Amino acid sequence: LWEDVEMAPEDPILGVTLAYNKDTSAVKLNLGVGAYRTEEGKPFVLESVRKAEAILAADRSRNKEYLPITGLAAFNKLSRELILENDCPALVENRVATIQCLSGTGSLRVGADFLAAHYPNAAIYLPDPTWGNHKGIFPASGLCMKKYRYYNSQSRGLDIEGMIKDLKSAPSGSVVLLHGCAHNPTGVDPLPEQWEVIRQVIRDKGHLPFFDCAYQGFASGDLSQDAAAVRSFAGDGGELLIAQSFAKNMGLYGERVGALSVVCRSEVIAKKLESQVKIIIRKMYSSPPIHGASIVTTVLGDKELREEWMSELRGMANRIIQMRKQLYDALILRETPGDWSHILNQIGMFTYSGLNKEQVAVMTRDYHVYMTSNGRISMAGLSPSTVPHLADAIHAAVTG
Numbered sequence: 463l464w465e466d467v468e469m470a471p472e473d474p475i476l477g478v479t480l481a482y483n484k485d486t487s488a489v490k491l492n493l494g495v496g497a498y499r500t501e502e503g504k505p506f507v508l509e510s511v512r513k514a515e516a517i518l519a520a521d522r523s524r525n526k527e528y529l530p531i532t533g534l535a536a537f538n539k540l541s542r543e544l545i546l547e548n549d550c551p552a553l554v555e556n557r558v559a560t561i562q563c564l565s566g567t568g569s570l571r572v573g574a575d576f577l578a579a580h581y582p583n584a585a586i587y588l589p590d591p592t593w594g595n596h597k598g599i600f601p602a603s604g605l606c607m608k609k610y611r612y613y614n615s616q617s618r619g620l621d622i623e624g625m626i627k628d629l630k631s632a633p634s635g636s637v638v639l640l641h642g643c644a645h646n647p648t649g650v651d652p653l654p655e656q657w658e659v660i661r662q663v664i665r666d667k668g669h670l671p672f673f674d675c676a677y678q679g680f681a682s683g684d685l686s687q688d689a690a691a692v693r694s695f696a697g698d699g700g701e702l703l704i705a706q707s708f709a710k711n712m713g714l715y716g717e718r719v720g721a722l723s724v725v726c727r728s729e730v731i732a733k734k735l736e737s738q739v740k741i742i743i744r745k746m747y748s749s750p751p752i753h754g755a756s757i758v759t760t761v762l763g764d765k766e767l768r769e770e771w772m773s774e775l776r777g778m779a780n781r782i783i784q785m786r787k788q789l790y791d792a793l794i795l796r797e798t799p800g801d802w803s804h805i806l807n808q809i810g811m812f813t814y815s816g817l818n819k820e821q822v823a824v825m826t827r828d829y830h831v832y833m834t835s836n837g838r839i840s841m842a843g844l845s846p847s848t849v850p851h852l853a854d855a856i857h858a859a860v861t862g
């Protein structure tokens with residue numbers, strides 16, 4: 463059996479870590495996967511998370527029973543209140559269905575399966591480029607995938623005209639995937655006034671927005687600022703889907719905790735919809751894991767822990783912003799040819815460096831710097847002590 467099965471290629475992002483792990487060099491640097499590292503390059507567990515875990519461990523009344531299909535109710539409430547505003551009419555009117563899912567990816571996939579079953583004839587439009595896994599998730603649910611223009615490689619900025627044109631020419635009622643903030647991989651987000659134009663076109667055309675929110679608080683350090691785009695859509699009364707992840711902003715990567723929220727027109731619709739999503743989940747994995755959701759619930763539900771978390775989140779976001787400045791300065795110091803101002807201007811965890819596949823290969827071969835071949839650098843994996851090494855590698859790749 464299975465002799466003819468071909469060996470599948472490694473995932474382009476996770477495969478980078480596998481190659482990194484095999485490298486025995488002392489100076490190796492993993493800037494592939496988007497995971498925050500300490501100044502010493504070690505994985506980081508937030509203090510607020512450690513405290514929440516201690517509280518959970520000390521509570522003998524807790525058990526390991528199954529969660530309901532939709533997950534922990536308190537977690538779902540806190541999650542949607544985090545991404546939306548407390549006085550958001552959709553929350554006040556109880557017309558948001560929230561379902562705990564397996565991190566951001568699981569939330570996107572459950573949302574996609576829901577659309578395939580209950581919104582089946584529309585294609586989903588993805589920004590070009592987008593996070594690689596989007597291109598796997600949506601077709602896996604049977605959705606037809608299209609793209610809209612997003613990034614202008616000349617200006618290294620948003621192609622707002624192309625984007626608006628493509629959204630206008632998409633058939634009415636299409637699903638439009640939007641990155642809530644810190645667009646991955648480009649680090650280019652629309653300005654508030656551009657978001658407003660995008661929102662109007664999407665609503666005028668009767669499109670259905672699907673927000674991927676993997677970086678709330680991680681982009682600017684401010685939870686509200688990073689949720690502003692989603693909140694403007696939720697505030698206009700129309701429908702939208704939201705996939706939330708706590709991987710980055712609470713450092714809960716491996717706990718796989720996230721949520722799918724669907725903002726509906728009425729409470730009755732939200733209830734019916736939730737009942738349908740339950741059927742999808744029951745067949746897929748039955749119910750979500752309890753631990754990560756309990757951590758998030760403990761942190762968000764306790765005033766002091768929540769404040770400590772927000773301060774840690776600001777610390778992580780600021781470190782990344784500082785790394786941008788240090789890398790930029792290091793390239794200027796080396797007089798590395800090119801305009802590197804995009805390193806300063808891009809938002810979030812990644813710098814979309816503009817380095818090509820061959821240059822990345824040189825950096826890996828000669829400097830043991832691991833990153834995705836599209837030139838995306840995870841700034842969260844960088845620290846003051848490793849910036850000079852990265853700058854040397856970029857300089858060599860560009861001038862070599």
Ligand code: PMP
Nearest residue numbers: 565566567593646674676707709
């Ligand atoms: N969407 C985007 C744009 C991402 O960058 C990520 C994380 N790399 C995710 C979703 C989801 O990640 P996770 O499943 O780990 O929450």
